[in-house]
Amino acid sequence: MSKSPSSLASDSPDGLNSILLLFICLIGVITFCTLLALLGSGMAKRTGRRKSRAEWFRGIALLSVCATIALYIWGALHVMFMESDTMREACAKAGGPEKAAQVDRYSASYLPLRFTCQIDKGGSYAAAVPGYVNPAMGIAFVLAIATGAVSVVARDQNRSTSPTVTRGR
Structure with a gap:
């Protein structure tokens, strides 16, 4: 059953809950700002000495998480502000x-971010979310996991190789 263009213009995408997406974006912005503040304070208080390898990898991991969150918010805003027109x-x-002209409904996905135009004869195609968002978000996420793991390993190596100080009585 095909819908007329006038009724199609008033539809909202199936599965797109703007309140939920707005809440996700709000949490993302708060997390993004918190991580940047954490990164800045961590770098600022260690200005007097040389940073260890673990600290560098931890900073790169935090920046990668921030990039992942920023890309997600950017793509989510594209989906969220899709009004009927x-x-x-x-x-x-x-x-x-x-x-x-053959589109009869819309759908949205949160992960991966996608806005889909559903064709009345059983097909669909993606629209609205920039093509670079999901791949870049995936790369930033993998970089965050990898550098986070390397920072933990480097930190543990520093602890195991550093001489322990014992106090005598």
Whole structure:
């Protein structure tokens, strides 16, 4: 059953809960700012001495987590601000006017971030979220995990190789 363009323009995407997405973005912004403050304070209080390898990797891991969060928020904002008129335009821009005329509903996904135009004959295509967001977010996430693991290993190596100080009586 196909919908007329006037009724299509008033639809909202299936599965897109703007309040939930707004809440996710708010938590993301708070986490992003907290991690940047943590990174800044960690770098500022150690200005008098040379930073260890573990500290450098920890800083890179924190920056990578911040990049992952920032990319997610950027993509989520693209999905969140898809109003009924812009949904139609995004579908036309991504698939052309012929495909956009066949769209009967919309859907959204939070992970990976995606806004999908559903065609009435059983197909779909992605629109609205910039193509670089999900791959860049994945790379930043993998970098965060890898550098975080290396910082833990380097920290443990520093602890095991550093001489222990014992106090005599």
